[in-house]
Amino acid sequence: MTAFCYVKRSRAVHKPLQPESNNYDDVFSIIEIIQAKNIFNNKNEAAEFALGLKLFSEVMQKNRKYSLFKALAPAFGTFMKKLKSM
Structure with missing residues (x-):
């Protein structure tokens, strides 16, 4: 995965x-x-959304046995189907 960095408001x-x-x-x-x-009518927001969703879904998939993700799985599946159908 490509490395990326995060800049806080303090500019540090x-x-x-490098996950x-x-x-x-x-x-x-x-x-x-x-x-x-x-x-979103905004390519930058679309990129942020896609990257965040990809990272989140990978963690969710790897940890699907945990109750936190078990509870979310049905709604997330529905969400992904809707997204892919757009």
Whole structure:
């Protein structure tokens, strides 16, 4: 996964995050697909949404046995189906 960094309001830059992932999805292709759907009328927000959703869904998938994610799974599945149908 490509490294990225987060800048706080104090403008302090932290070292880049480099999460380890066994997922080989092309994140940039996913971002382009979400941007093409024009859900937000803003390509930057679409990119933020796509990246956040991808990261979240990977953690959720890896930890689906935990009650926190078990409770969310049905609604998340419905959400993803709706997103993909747009």
